[in-house]
Amino acid sequence: MESIAHIEAMTVLAVGIIFGMGAFGTAIGFGLLGGRFLEGMARQPELGPALLGRAFIFVALLDAVTFIGIGFALFFTFANPFVSAVQQLQSAAH
Amino acid sequence: MFLRHVAGESPNEYILHHLTFLRNKSPNGLLDFSTVNLDSVFFSVVLALAFGGLFYAAARRATTGVPGKFQNFIEWVVELVDSQVKDVFHGQSKLIAPLALTIFCWVFLFNALDVLPLDLLPGVAGAAGVGHLRIVPSTDLNIVFGLSLTVLLLIIFYGIKIKGPVGFLAQFALHPLRIQNPLAQALVAPFNIVVEFASFLARPVSLALRLYGNMFAGEMVFILIALLTLTYGFAGLASLGGWVWTVATLILGIAWSLFDLFIGFLQAFIFAILTVVYLSEASEHHD
Numbered sequence: 136m137e138s139i140a141h142i143e144a145m146t147v148l149a150v151g152i153i154f155g156m157g158a159f160g161t162a163i164g165f166g167l168l169g170g171r172f173l174e175g176m177a178r179q180p181e182l183g184p185a186l187l188g189r190a191f192i193f194v195a196l197l198d199a200v201t202f203i204g205i206g207f208a209l210f211f212t213f214a215n216p217f218v219s220a221v222q223q224l225q226s227a228a229h
Numbered sequence: 230m231f232l233r234h235v236a237g238e239s240p241n242e243y244i245l246h247h248l249t250f251l252r253n254k255s256p257n258g259l260l261d262f263s264t265v266n267l268d269s270v271f272f273s274v275v276l277a278l279a280f281g282g283l284f285y286a287a288a289r290r291a292t293t294g295v296p297g298k299f300q301n302f303i304e305w306v307v308e309l310v311d312s313q314v315k316d317v318f319h320g321q322s323k324l325i326a327p328l329a330l331t332i333f334c335w336v337f338l339f340n341a342l343d344v345l346p347l348d349l350l351p352g353v354a355g356a357a358g359v360g361h362l363r364i365v366p367s368t369d370l371n372i373v374f375g376l377s378l379t380v381l382l383l384i385i386f387y388g389i390k391i392k393g394p395v396g397f398l399a400q401f402a403l404h405p406l407r408i409q410n411p412l413a414q415a416l417v418a419p420f421n422i423v424v425e426f427a428s429f430l431a432r433p434v435s436l437a438l439r440l441y442g443n444m445f446a447g448e449m450v451f452i453l454i455a456l457l458t459l460t461y462g463f464a465g466l467a468s469l470g471g472w473v474w475t476v477a478t479l480i481l482g483i484a485w486s487l488f489d490l491f492i493g494f495l496q497a498f499i500f501a502i503l504t505v506v507y508l509s510e511a512s513e514h515h516d
Binding site for chain 1: 438441
């Protein structure tokens with residue numbers, strides 16, 4: 136019982152870190168991307184739509200690992216494999 | 230979201246119920262090919278037929294005169310994909326633009342199904358006796374990996390077709406470190422092979438997981454918003470606080486729907502563009 140509570144506590148921390156680090160990374164990435172996009176558009180306004188399209192492509196690429204992390208974090212929250220491993224071991228020991 | 234509140238189901242059970250696939254049998258072990266996620270397969274086939282039928286009808290009725298709204302829309306989609314393919318693909322192939330169009334439209338239709346209310350189709354299916362239903366095929370790892378492994382096979386096929394089998398395998402040894410001295414190149418080759426192999430395998434995996442992660446996270450937030458809404462259900466409409474709560478969760482649901490639709494469009498577009506980029510890299514002659 137105690138070991139399961141321990142694992143769940145660690146999982147909560149891990150999920151928080153995954154969400155936080157993902158948000159941190161993408162925030163910096165989007166900030167840089169947005170800044171450069173605005174600079175480029177200010178220099179050559181006629182390239183605006185083309186630059187915007189390319190900017191969205193990079194948005195999707197930046198988002199990728201963040202969302203993968205979020206997917207895993209939600210998986211750990213609702214169907215924690217570490218807890219089920221311990222439960223299997225405990226039921227095998229009894 | 231309002232359509233069904235199974236009395237007595239705890240939040241955890243509700244979430245797990247919405248994360249379970251409709252399977253023909255339970256898998257033994259991690260890799261069992263006789264287990265089929267019937268709901269994902271059904272919806273992906275239905276959407277493929279819908280996409281094929283729609284575009285075929287547009288092609289049959291196409292006129293060179295002033296286009297109607299339907300033809301205009303289809304032409305816009307085709308030009309959108311075609312302009313990006315022309316930008317990116319430097320080889321010569323008649324397969325690439327239709328492939329990109331198919332991938333883009335099909336994956337976008339997958340992602341667009343996420344906008345339907347969470348309990349709508351599963352509720353209808355439940356009334357018909359079906360226990361679980363997940364309607365968005367791109368939240369199924371099998372579907373997304375099926376797409377990306379097909380792209381990997383195409384990359385290998387194009388690589389071998391354009392560069393020959395020897396050239397295709399040689400590119401693993403010759404990048405990223407290229408040295409003129411053949412002896413030094415042979416020494417560096419193992420390092421090159423490891424690095425190139427890792428980045429080669431990273432492509433289909435990242436392609437699949439990017440789409441899966443985005444769509445799964447979106448669906449998860451929908452489930453959580455539904456849980457928020459269903460906490461009080463229709464009984465919440467009895468008080469002013471309940472009305473505020475209901476309206477607030479409704480606005481939240483609508484806002485997230487729009488955002489998720491946009492993300493779905495973007496991810497479908499990215500999948501198609503990256504496919505074209507990888508195939509373009511596979512088809513060019515390194516000299």
